[in-house]
Amino acid sequence: MAALDQPLDIAADLAGPAAARRPGGLRASRRRRLNLFRWVVFAIFGLFFLVPLLSMVRFSLEGTTPGSWSFSAWTQIVSYPGPPPLLSAIEITLELAGITSVVMLLLVVPTMIWIKLRAQWFSRIMEFLCLLPLTIPAIVLVVGLAPIYNRIERYNTSALMLFFAYVILALPYAYRALAAGLNAVDATTLSEAARSLGARWITVMFRIIVPNMWQAILNALLLTVALVLGEFTVAYLLTFVNLQVNLFEISRSTTNAGVLFSASAATLLFAFILLLILSYAGRRLRRGRP
Amino acid sequence: MAAATAAEAGAPRVSAARRPPLAWVGTVPFLAYTGVFLLLPTGIVIWNAFKANTGSWTLANISALNTGPVRSAFKGSLELCVISSLIGAIFGAILAYAVASGSPDGMIRRLYLAGSGVLAQFGGVTLAFAFLAAIGPAGFLIHASWYSNFPLGIGLIYCYFQIPLMVLVFLPAIDGLRIQWREAAESLGGSTWHYWRYVGGPLLAPAFSGATLLLFANALSAFATIQAWEDQINYVVPQSIGASFISEVGLANAHQGDALALGMIVMVVIVMTGYVLLQRRAARWQR
Amino acid sequence: MSSPMTSTASGVTRTAVEVRMEGLSRRYGSVVALDNLDLTVQPGELIALLGPSGCGKTTTLRLLAGLEDADRGRIDVAGRDITRLPASKRDMGMVFQAYSLFPHMTVKENVAFGLRLRKISPAKRDQRALEMLDLVELVAQAGRYPHQISGGQQQRVALARALAIEPQVLLLDEPLSALDAKVRAQLRDQIRRIQLEVGITTLFVTHDQEEALAIADRVGVMQAGRLEQLASPTEVYSRPATPFVAEFVGLSNRLAGTVIGSVVTVRGHDLPLVDTSIPAGAVTAIVRPEAVTMASDDSGEAGPMTGTVIASTFLGATSRVTVDLGDTTVMAQLPTSEAATLSAGSRVTLTIRPDPVLVSADSAVASEE
Numbered sequence: 001m002a003a004l005d006q007p008l009d010i011a012a013d014l015a016g017p018a019a020a021r022r023p024g025g026l027r028a029s030r031r032r033r034l035n036l037f038r039w040v041v042f043a044i045f046g047l048f049f050l051v052p053l054l055s056m057v058r059f060s061l062e063g064t065t066p067g068s069w070s071f072s073a074w075t076q077i078v079s080y081p082g083p084p085p086l087l088s089a090i091e092i093t094l095e096l097a098g099i100t101s102v103v104m105l106l107l108v109v110p111t112m113i114w115i116k117l118r119a120q121w122f123s124r125i126m127e128f129l130c131l132l133p134l135t136i137p138a139i140v141l142v143v144g145l146a147p148i149y150n151r152i153e154r155y156n157t158s159a160l161m162l163f164f165a166y167v168i169l170a171l172p173y174a175y176r177a178l179a180a181g182l183n184a185v186d187a188t189t190l191s192e193a194a195r196s197l198g199a200r201w202i203t204v205m206f207r208i209i210v211p212n213m214w215q216a217i218l219n220a221l222l223l224t225v226a227l228v229l230g231e232f233t234v235a236y237l238l239t240f241v242n243l244q245v246n247l248f249e250i251s252r253s254t255t256n257a258g259v260l261f262s263a264s265a266a267t268l269l270f271a272f273i274l275l276l277i278l279s280y281a282g283r284r285l286r287r288g289r290p
Numbered sequence: 291m292a293a294a295t296a297a298e299a300g301a302p303r304v305s306a307a308r309r310p311p312l313a314w315v316g317t318v319p320f321l322a323y324t325g326v327f328l329l330l331p332t333g334i335v336i337w338n339a340f341k342a343n344t345g346s347w348t349l350a351n352i353s354a355l356n357t358g359p360v361r362s363a364f365k366g367s368l369e370l371c372v373i374s375s376l377i378g379a380i381f382g383a384i385l386a387y388a389v390a391s392g393s394p395d396g397m398i399r400r401l402y403l404a405g406s407g408v409l410a411q412f413g414g415v416t417l418a419f420a421f422l423a424a425i426g427p428a429g430f431l432i433h434a435s436w437y438s439n440f441p442l443g444i445g446l447i448y449c450y451f452q453i454p455l456m457v458l459v460f461l462p463a464i465d466g467l468r469i470q471w472r473e474a475a476e477s478l479g480g481s482t483w484h485y486w487r488y489v490g491g492p493l494l495a496p497a498f499s500g501a502t503l504l505l506f507a508n509a510l511s512a513f514a515t516i517q518a519w520e521d522q523i524n525y526v527v528p529q530s531i532g533a534s535f536i537s538e539v540g541l542a543n544a545h546q547g548d549a550l551a552l553g554m555i556v557m558v559v560i561v562m563t564g565y566v567l568l569q570r571r572a573a574r575w576q577r
Numbered sequence: 578m579s580s581p582m583t584s585t586a587s588g589v590t591r592t593a594v595e596v597r598m599e600g601l602s603r604r605y606g607s608v609v610a611l612d613n614l615d616l617t618v619q620p621g622e623l624i625a626l627l628g629p630s631g632c633g634k635t636t637t638l639r640l641l642a643g644l645e646d647a648d649r650g651r652i653d654v655a656g657r658d659i660t661r662l663p664a665s666k667r668d669m670g671m672v673f674q675a676y677s678l679f680p681h682m683t684v685k686e687n688v689a690f691g692l693r694l695r696k697i698s699p700a701k702r703d704q705r706a707l708e709m710l711d712l713v714e715l716v717a718q719a720g721r722y723p724h725q726i727s728g729g730q731q732q733r734v735a736l737a738r739a740l741a742i743e744p745q746v747l748l749l750d751e752p753l754s755a756l757d758a759k760v761r762a763q764l765r766d767q768i769r770r771i772q773l774e775v776g777i778t779t780l781f782v783t784h785d786q787e788e789a790l791a792i793a794d795r796v797g798v799m800q801a802g803r804l805e806q807l808a809s810p811t812e813v814y815s816r817p818a819t820p821f822v823a824e825f826v827g828l829s830n831r832l833a834g835t836v837i838g839s840v841v842t843v844r845g846h847d848l849p850l851v852d853t854s855i856p857a858g859a860v861t862a863i864v865r866p867e868a869v870t871m872a873s874d875d876s877g878e879a880g881p882m883t884g885t886v887i888a889s890t891f892l893g894a895t896s897r898v899t900v901d902l903g904d905t906t907v908m909a910q911l912p913t914s915e916a917a918t919l920s921a922g923s924r925v926t927l928t929i930r931p932d933p934v935l936v937s938a939d940s941a942v943a944s945e946e
Contacts, residue, residue: 042388237535
């Protein structure tokens with residue numbers, strides 16, 4: 001056989017005859033090397049991702065003297081005076097999350113189903129529009145939104161009006177999740193079957209298609225809520241106060257205020273719990289079906 | 291259009307006279323909404339970029355982009371984006387490979403997917419706080435002197451969301467490497483090195499480059515994190531835009547912010563086009 | 578041991594080699610994939626490993642290729658122990674079931690890949706690649722990419738690529754399974770023709786018995802990690818060594834019978850036994866459909882071999898007719914001209930030709946397909 005050099009398979013050469021004599025031979029030793037590599041990688045990256053989180057949690061549990069432990073930062077979440085009080089910013093943000101999710105779902109889901117069943121030519125356009133916010137990021141969008149919000153503020157100055165913009169920001173993520181879910185449902189066949197049995201379009205949409213998309217809808221919901229909880233740019237530049245803006249303001253006045261870390265940790269915990277609930281609910285919905 | 295014919299072929303038989311107008315109706319709410327809150331603002335930005343305080347057309351806003359502070363903001367954006375996207379891409383690719391080479395149903399992959407859903411939105415202001423807690427002046431881990439360094443300190447912080455994004459985007463490409471290719475290369479006499487040099491590498495290259503571009507665009511658009519990290523200096527273009535907003539003092543050009551935003555749009559469009567083209571090239575080989 | 582010398586298309590003489598596998602065993606966790614397999618492939622021979630999924634045929638191939646490690650056992654090629662050799666050093670050409678062509682290289686580049694690894698000059702690489710493409714009749718596609726050619730053409734390119742490096746052994750892992758029926762038959766014959774022309778020792782894995790019988794010098798029927806029978810196609814078909822082989826290769830009828838002495842009595846017929854050492858008693862006899870003949874029955878009498886035609890399946894030159902005998906169903910394979918006169922519902926009488934039959938004791942009625 002013609003000479004074959006394997007200059008960079010050094011480890012195999014080093015392992016050499018010893019590896020060959022080991023039960024399982026060369027492939028098993030290669031597998032072992034790969035697993036070692038994987039665990040090292042996971043350890044290093046795990047540390048990189050965990051350390052800031054753990055530091056944040058530790059800071060949130062620190063008392064007045066460094067090294068002490070205290071829950072005061074956490075109780076401050078509800079009591080921090082502001083102005084405006086942190087608690088009200090939290091409330092507003094949660095309400096915003098709810099409103100945004102509902103509006104987004106009502107806007108997107110029926111449209112997607114409609115397109116799939118009756119106007120397929122539009123799907124390219126919808127995809128383009130839903131992914132456009134990735135190219136027109138929030139910092140750019142807010143510049144153009146400012147005059148529009150000037151108009152809106154004539155009617156209602158509440159920060160809840162932010163939902164108009166948030167739905168747009170959530171579109172790329174929600175659309176992708178919903179599209180994946182809708183594609184998994186054979187919508188055309190199901191709708192034709194239902195229609196042949198006499199169902200109206202509304203029935204088809206809400207009683208046939210949507211129930212089969214629960215997983216994707218919950219997914220989109222989670223992504224939207226997470227987005228709203230973490231949104232800063234649009235609120236800040238339009239001079240509204242939401243959770244993130246409030247935290248930002250606090251950080252400008254007191255750099256190491258414990259409540260910054262406890263509120264951040266709480267938000268993360270909330271998102272995580274939401275994820276658990278939604279994935280648990282998703283599994284139960286699936287199991288419930290025959 | 292082919293799609294239209296397909297839609298017509300697939301749609302249930304309704305009386306022809308009623309079908310076409312009805313089909314439009316379903317798209318109206320969505321079109322109206324995105325029209326007002328997405329397309330209109332974009333249009334406003336582009337329109338205003340060319341308008342002077344007096345309301346007449348001008349290119350002054352655009353040419354003002356070339357002046358000192360703005361130019362340094364563009365330079366800063368470029369530096370930060372290049373660093374965070376390159377580092378994010380390389381380390382993200384390594385992590386993606388580690389995840390991909392495990393079992394498809396394994397705990398690691400599921401854990402990762404679950405975690406990334408949450409971590410993906412843990413960005414912005416809270417991310418800056420977390421790093422402040424870890425390596426800031428009163429840092430829990432250490433006080434890293436380079437924490438407040440631009441672009442290294444903030445670049446590291448950006449990697450916190452760049453790496454998961456890379457894994458998310460690049461993992462499918464690694465999954466798409468069929469095991470038969472590896473085995474065929476081996477049986478033809480190729481070592482691991484040969485496989486990556488002639489087969490794996492070339493096949494992953496478009497996806498890798500595309501993903502790097504996506505990371506670049508992502509870093510370019512980020513505002514909250516760097517603003518929370520340091521809001522007194524406008525290091526990057528988003529901060530300049532933010533400054534043009536908040537500024538109480540009348541700017542020489544009232545629509546400077548629009549021009550900056552337009553500049554950003556142009557940059558992002560260029561990068562995203564590159565991304566889409568590379569994705570398409572990579573997809574050609576995944577049947 | 579004789580080593581046939583044969584010429585390749587390019588006029589180079591090669592010496593075919595013997596492949597000997599001894600005591601090969603492999604398990605995955607608690608599943609035994611291979612149980613102490615002994616198999617020797619003669620120089621220049623094509624052995625087809627046949628069996629249902631999970632029988633160990635693919636494992637055998639992959640152990641031979643070096644893509645898996647054996648737990649125990651030894652593999653010799655041309656007298657040399659290669660058991661511990663990595664796959665990249667084994668000098669074997671392998672054709673996979675599908676998707677093995679490198680998608681970013683043209684057909685010609687794919688074929689030349691192995692040569693490139695061996696540092697052969699570009700000019701010589703090109704020449705050899707084109708020779709190989711000529712062998713599989715695909716020179717016209719040399720500049721195309723894999724996704725631009727059909728599945729059958731892709732497999733031919735894979736074959737050319739495997740042969741380009743002039744390997745000692747050719748391994749084919751169900752190369753036709755992913756193709757359409759018509760392409761499968763054509764390609765099968767082409768592969769055999771090329772294998773004979775090149776004279777290379779070959780191991781061919783398949784689950785399709787027709788394929789195995791058509792192209793192999795010897796067929797190895799495997800089940801649950803063991804080799805049930807290794808013999809020529811005719812032998813495996815007409816003198817199956819075990820009930821599993823009889824079931825798996827060709828169709829069979831299972832009829833109750835009694836062994837008395839050296840014959841087995843099946844529904845009034847005395848049939849000779851393949852294995853005369855079977856003790857007397859109740860057994861299940863395995864009767865091939867082509868051993869059953871049929872005539873229309875106007876007598877109106879009932880008997881152990883009279884029944885009604887349930888169905889008739891047209892297979893081209895022959896037809897398979899299923900007859901209900903009351904307590905069991907029997908398949909017969911007849912020339913279509915005969916079967917045409919016996920439509921569903923007609924009463925017929927069956928006769929079994931006295932070919933030697935295989936029997937199994939009643940308790941061992943196991944294999945499901």
